[in-house]
Amino acid sequence: MKTVIKDVWILTMEGEGPAVKGDILIENDEIKRIVASIDEPADIVIQGSGMVALPGLINAHQHTPMSLLKGFSDDLKLMEWLEQKMLPAEARMTPEDIYWGAKLSMAEMIKSGTTAFADMYIHMDEIAQAVTEVGMRASLTRGLVFLEDDGGRRLAEALDLIERWDGKADGRITTMFGPHAPYTCPPEPFRHVVKLAEEMNKPIHVHLAETTEEVMKIRAAYNRTPTEYLYDVGLFERLHVLLAHSVHLNLKDIRLLKGMRGGVSHNPVSNAKLGCGIAPVRQMQEQGITVGMGTDGSGSATTIDMFEEIKAATWLQKLECGDPTVLPARQVLRMATVGSAKALNIDHQVGTLAVGKKADLILVDLNKPHLQPLHNLESLLAYGVNGSDVDTTIVNGKVLMRNRQLTTIDEEELLKQVAVRAKRIVEGI
Numbered sequence: 481m482k483t484v485i486k487d488v489w490i491l492t493m494e495g496e497g498p499a500v501k502g503d504i505l506i507e508n509d510e511i512k513r514i515v516a517s518i519d520e521p522a523d524i525v526i527q528g529s530g531m532v533a534l535p536g537l538i539n540a541h542q543h544t545p546m547s548l549l550k551g552f553s554d555d556l557k558l559m560e561w562l563e564q565k566m567l568p569a570e571a572r573m574t575p576e577d578i579y580w581g582a583k584l585s586m587a588e589m590i591k592s593g594t595t596a597f598a599d600m601y602i603h604m605d606e607i608a609q610a611v612t613e614v615g616m617r618a619s620l621t622r623g624l625v626f627l628e629d630d631g632g633r634r635l636a637e638a639l640d641l642i643e644r645w646d647g648k649a650d651g652r653i654t655t656m657f658g659p660h661a662p663y664t665c666p667p668e669p670f671r672h673v674v675k676l677a678e679e680m681n682k683p684i685h686v687h688l689a690e691t692t693e694e695v696m697k698i699r700a701a702y703n704r705t706p707t708e709y710l711y712d713v714g715l716f717e718r719l720h721v722l723l724a725h726s727v728h729l730n731l732k733d734i735r736l737l738k739g740m741r742g743g744v745s746h747n748p749v750s751n752a753k754l755g756c757g758i759a760p761v762r763q764m765q766e767q768g769i770t771v772g773m774g775t776d777g778s779g780s781a782t783t784i785d786m787f788e789e790i791k792a793a794t795w796l797q798k799l800e801c802g803d804p805t806v807l808p809a810r811q812v813l814r815m816a817t818v819g820s821a822k823a824l825n826i827d828h829q830v831g832t833l834a835v836g837k838k839a840d841l842i843l844v845d846l847n848k849p850h851l852q853p854l855h856n857l858e859s860l861l862a863y864g865v866n867g868s869d870v871d872t873t874i875v876n877g878k879v880l881m882r883n884r885q886l887t888t889i890d891e892e893e894l895l896k897q898v899a900v901r902a903k904r905i906v907e908g909i
């Protein structure tokens with residue numbers, strides 16, 4: 481299968497070079513050529529004039545089925561929101577709800593330019609099945625909470641997910657272990673998960689230091705910061721680690737993370753909406769820590785449009801530092817592409833547009849009043865574009881959306897399913 485995208489602005493996100501005009505040849509799942517002009521027959525020809533092609537955005541922290549809980553319980557503190565609203569709602573979700581909720585998130589992600597995501601949730605078979613059908617790329621994790629006595633069952637499900645789904649869907653699915661957070665995973669089971677991950681050479685995806693309450697809780701229980709706690713259970717010795725949030729880090733914590741394998745998922749919209757705080761992105765980047773970007777689930781963030789996240793990230797850092805030069809356009813775009821790819825351990829495959837890499841890319845339509853005139857593409861993408869400006873989304877060489885029409889999801893059926901299911905789940909809570 482050959483696809484050619486013609487006459488398009490191309491922002492590869494490789495090196496420092498500016499966008500160039502040209503053509504892109506995709507063969508099967510791979511980028512074969514990026515040159516000034518391609519004149520050879522292709523199965524699909526996409527006229528890209530007036531559009532910009534860039535690497536698909538990568539959402540480094542999601543709970544996809546929480547799309548069903550969007551807007552159901554806002555304006556609460558995190559622990560109240562989680563314990564009193566989300567957990568009871570999640571206990572009412574059936575495997576089929578999980579499947580449709582995951583699909584709803586995937587529809588929104590594809591329509592706003594996201595091609596890959598990291599997911600931590602329950603009933604992962606249903607999410608993996610949805611990923612397989614929809615065509616996105618995903619790093620899947622069974623969330624592990626060890627506060628009740630069924631931690632063993634959850635761990636067995638995590639192992640089952642890894643065994644049965646890692647490398648599946650033409651290699652689009654990868655897996656990680658997912659100890660949920662320092663406050664839900666005591667040291668003994670946490671160390672056990674670290675040991676298993678090391679033996680199986682699997683990364684770990686974990687929430688870290690999201691709120692001041694978490695910092696106080698871990699201080700009271702272990703006389704440590706949450707970062708020191710993770711360090712002490714051996715997380716940073718050998719493993720690739722994906723840290724969600726990392727809002728409340730002191731200088732010593734940041735020094736502990738220096739040199740870590742993996743990276744941080746910065747989730748500024750969710751952090752702002754839950755009043756958690758602003759992560760020290762500049763300080764982490766100064767220490768060479770990889771910072772990618774994510775949204776968290778739409779149960780907290782409402783929107784999972786990564787272009788919103790890009791804007792929030794740069795604005796909040798500029799405000800926090802009192803300096804408009806902090807996190808400039810190119811750097812924040814790199815966070816949402818290469819940064820996230822590194823954090824998910826898939827940067828050898830995606831995150832930039834380059835010959836030999838997987839064809840995960842998006843076309844953004846610039847023929848709109850709010851995106852003209854065209855002085856600086858990177859500025860427009862970081863500060864002006866919205867998810868609804870994405871015209872085409874391609875993953876692993878397959879077109880998942882063209883002219884804003886989804887090709888692998890029946891939107892009408894999806895919306896019918898989620899309306900009924902979402903209502904049933906929240907009734908009585």
Ligand SMILES: CSC[C@H]1O[C@@H](n2cnc3c(O)ncnc32)[C@H](O)[C@@H]1O
Pocket residue numbers: 543562566567570600601602622623624625660661687690750776777780
């Ligand atoms: C056990 S599966 C994952 C678990 O995480 C919960 N969750 C969603 N958003 C957050 C957040 O911002 N901080 C902590 N935990 C979160 C979700 O509801 C699932 O129960």
Ligand SMILES: [Zn+2]
Pocket residue numbers: 541542543687724776777
């Ligand atoms: Zn989360």
